[in-house]
Amino acid sequence: MLAPSSKMSRHIFIQSLLFAVLFVILLIWISSPQARFSSDTVSTAVSTADSTVVSTAVSTAASTAAPARLQPDIPNYAHFVFLLEKPESDFPFVFFQYLSMYAAWYYLRPDKIYLHTDAREQQIKRAREGLAGKWSKLIFEIPGLTINHVKSPTVARNGVKIQHMAHKSDFIRVEAIREFGGLYMDFDVFAIRDLRQLLTSGFESISGREPGGLMTAGAFLAQKQSKIMNMWAEQMHQVFDQGWITHSNGLMTRIGEQLIPDPRQILVLEQDAFTPVTYSPGGVESFLESHQNVPSALQDHKDGETLPFLNHYDEPQGSGAMNFNKSYSVHAFRIEETGIEVSPRSILERRSDIGRVLYPVVRDMYNQGVISLDEK
Structure with a gap:
């Protein structure tokens, strides 16, 4: 008969041997290709299922609603048009017109402010020297002012005479934005906050509604040679009939609403964006x-x-x-x-x-x- 201490030693030996055998079996199972395959099958099935769902969803979304390509930025140019009713007269600028251009400079800090005019060099020289009044002189001192000489249009290509000064301006403004790109503003439009975030919106052109629902032609933005400006510049000569809005707001709205479904062609803002004041009497x-x-x-x-x-x-x-x-x-x-x-x-x-x-x-x-x- 073994002594108690001998029995205890034998028991410990057997336990150690069993642990060693189990450890060896575990190592063999882990290193076995069949075991790895069995284990990987579960995780692969889950992974494959997940990736299939995700990739299918992405693929479906991409095929049905591919993101529109962002358009290049609209240049930070401000444009104003002023045509002289009497070819030999001086610029008759008053304070509110200077205020309009100064507000554009104050809020946009544009790279250029274009003044598109049919004035001659002598009239521009007189304005710069202060001989056409203080407000004319100050307008010509605004930083970045760039004079673009234009010829006042007299007849549309459909043969209809262009007589009203506002209509002449309509043709000049469309050609100006078509050629240079940027922001056009009438001299009775006043910037009241920074518009530069609109220049980087990713849209080719931006307009807003005016009272009555038409798009406003008094303030709008576009890239040069943008689709809307090219179409507008060509078609306004075809539809001009001496009416007030036929060739301007009316045509702009018709073309703009035609382009709204095209990705990134035009962004149309609500009325308050550019024309919060009603045009109705009072x-x-x-x-x-x-x-x-x-x-x-x-x-x-x-x-x-x-x-x-x-x-x-x-x-x-x-x-x-x-x-x-x-x-x-x-x-x-x-x-x-x-x-x-x-x-x-x-x-x-x-x-x-x-x-x-x-x-x-x-x-x-x-x-x-x-x-x-x-x-x-």
Whole structure:
């Protein structure tokens, strides 16, 4: 009979031997190709199933809704058109026209501001020398101003005479954006915030609705030789009939809505984007009119002091004040026909909607010493 210590030693030996045998069997199983295949079959089945679902979904999405290729950026050029009614006359620019161009410079810092005009070199020289008035001189001093000489059109290719100055401008603006690309603005359109994010939207052209539902021809953006500009430039000569919108907003809208389904051809913004002020009787007037119950922002101001910065939404505001949070520009259509004065003082007092929304621009003019409060 073995002693207790001998029995214990034998028991430990047997346990160690069993563990060793089990370890060897485990190593053989792991290294076995059949075992690996069996194990991999499960994971491969799961992996294959997952990848099949994912790849099928991606493939299906790609085949049914392939992402549209982003278009190159629209160049940061601002365009204005001014044709002289009398070929020998000086530029008759007034403050609101300078304000329009200055606002474009203030918010866009464009690489170029094009002035497309039929004026002769002598008239341009007189304007630069201040002989055509202060506002003409200041317009020709705006940084980046580039003069593009154009010939005022007199007849469309369909034989219909082009007589109205606004219609002549319509033909010039379309050709200008077609040739150079950029942002076109009428002289009664005022930029009220930075539009440069629109230039990099990936769309070939951008327009907005105006009151009544048509696309606005008073402010729009496009690449040079874009599809809409090429079609518009050609077809406006075919449809021109001396009507107000046949060749302009009407044709632009028809072509634009035809191109909307084409990927990245045109982005059409809501009415508030470019034309928040209605064109109906009294619409522009209400935008311009001062409200005497609103305190003047100049009441405690001493001439020569720096003016504080105020946004359009800052107090004080009158009752019924317009909200411009959704707008890039304002089109004060035919502002010159309202008979309401627009001056540096009327803007800086901030008693009107135009005063509130353009105060930052005119404030910059004033703080730079470009204007005084009592100029008209």
